[in-house]
Amino acid sequence: MQSWTSPSLSPLPPSGRPLRLFDSRIGRVAPITPLTPGRARLYVCGITPYDSTHLGHASTYHAADLMRRALHDSGLEVEMAQNVTDVDDPLLERADRDGVDWEELAASQVELFTGDMAALRIIAPETFRSVSEAMDGIIEMVLTLHARGRAYPVAASDAEGPDWYLDLAVDGALGDVSGWTEQQMLEVFAERGGDPEREGKRGPFDPLLWRAERPGEPVWEAGLLGRGRPGWHVECVCIAQEALDLPFDIQAGGSDLIFPHHDLSAAHSVALGRPFATTYAHSGMVGYEGEKMSKSLGNLVFVHRLVRDGVDPMAIRLVLMAHHYRSDWEWSAQELELAGTRLARYRTAAQRDGHSAATVQALRAALRDDLDTATALDALDSWAAGGSSARSKDVTEGPGDVAAAVDALFGITLRG
Ligand code: 5CA
Ligand code: ZN
Numbered sequence: 558m559q560s561w562t563s564p565s566l567s568p569l570p571p572s573g574r575p576l577r578l579f580d581s582r583i584g585r586v587a588p589i590t591p592l593t594p595g596r597a598r599l600y601v602c603g604i605t606p607y608d609s610t611h612l613g614h615a616s617t618y619h620a621a622d623l624m625r626r627a628l629h630d631s632g633l634e635v636e637m638a639q640n641v642t643d644v645d646d647p648l649l650e651r652a653d654r655d656g657v658d659w660e661e662l663a664a665s666q667v668e669l670f671t672g673d674m675a676a677l678r679i680i681a682p683e684t685f686r687s688v689s690e691a692m693d694g695i696i697e698m699v700l701t702l703h704a705r706g707r708a709y710p711v712a713a714s715d716a717e718g719p720d721w722y723l724d725l726a727v728d729g730a731l732g733d734v735s736g737w738t739e740q741q742m743l744e745v746f747a748e749r750g751g752d753p754e755r756e757g758k759r760g761p762f763d764p765l766l767w768r769a770e771r772p773g774e775p776v777w778e779a780g781l782l783g784r785g786r787p788g789w790h791v792e793c794v795c796i797a798q799e800a801l802d803l804p805f806d807i808q809a810g811g812s813d814l815i816f817p818h819h820d821l822s823a824a825h826s827v828a829l830g831r832p833f834a835t836t837y838a839h840s841g842m843v844g845y846e847g848e849k850m851s852k853s854l855g856n857l858v859f860v861h862r863l864v865r866d867g868v869d870p871m872a873i874r875l876v877l878m879a880h881h882y883r884s885d886w887e888w889s890a891q892e893l894e895l896a897g898t899r900l901a902r903y904r905t906a907a908q909r910d911g912h913s914a915a916t917v918q919a920l921r922a923a924l925r926d927d928l929d930t931a932t933a934l935d936a937l938d939s940w941a942a943g944g945s946s947a948r949s950k951d952v953t954e955g956p957g958d959v960a961a962a963v964d965a966l967f968g969i970t971l972r973g
Contacts (some may be wrong), residue, residue, distance in 0.1 A: 560685035561671040567964035571632035602810035606666035613843040620840040620882035638684035638800035684800035711757035716769035718783035808834035906941035907971040914957035
């Protein structure tokens, strides 16, 4: 799939200091040591393209972008992959409701998404692949799971053939990523795409691997599994394997994916005989009007509308930076206004000779400390308040072009 054009990166020689990131699996911050020396491999779960990019998505991809920039600053090459869930229930239902072709709906929303990502100066992933593009590999993966004795059929009353599920019990416990109890899992499984009560399943959390053909749904031929379409989790395992190989270093995405999606992706991978990711990094949920911003609730603030209305995308980035990536927070128009003022102050400071090696050092230290953007903004506020006097006091060694560092580390342009 066509991704977007990455912003050009301001040159900043790597600090060589490792990124420390909170790992949901172990419940604490730990340094990132790539499995392949010198090269970090990162996967971020992509959009289901039936509504354009809202601030919640933007916040999650902003967090992944900061991870990538921090990994780069630590001296690593970075390789990143991102999927597009263009074959899934909510998208097909929306296309049906609106009387549009599902492929056209997906394509139009992906186009808006890539435009938003480019406007926000998010570095494009090396691999940006949709489920329909990855279908051959997904089918092969489902067939491999079947051949390894992990798939079982469940009769479907509204289809000719059975649906196929992954038998989690073969490999033992679920919950490696979330660490949740069965009760916690049951509370959210159904509302996050699961079907714990489906008759004929061996275990409540067994995920759908392959759904048999239903009238009006897009289908692909999968040999002895019959015609149909894949379940959700297998797509990310397949796209990650093809793009990055398994295991890889960091699985990123919003905290709503910890369970079931990331637990079950890891379970698929184990069933294939491979560990999945080493570190699981999750960003918090952005809310609006008292609830999580979500397509199903409809309480959305779209990036492209803000931009169309004249908001500087760099001010949006500053709002995102004002919240720690792991915390849940609410979008507000007042904060956006404050961010606009802040951006103007930073730009004035950058024009006024904003050299400060101490500030650059503080920015890098904050970023590699679990993406501590609030501390980075404090450093920038002091720098902007100090103006050119910061230079005479600055005795710290190292690069001191603050605007170049803000660009390289945080993706924000301060110079026109
Ligand atoms: N296609 C799947 C992932 S494989 C999916 O969750 N799509 S999505 O469109 O619902 O979300 C895309 C990404 O944005 C995911 O990483 C999700 O965790 C994140 N996300 C969704 N809503 C929010 C929100 N309100 N705040 C922060 N991140 C969010
Ligand atoms: Zn995913």
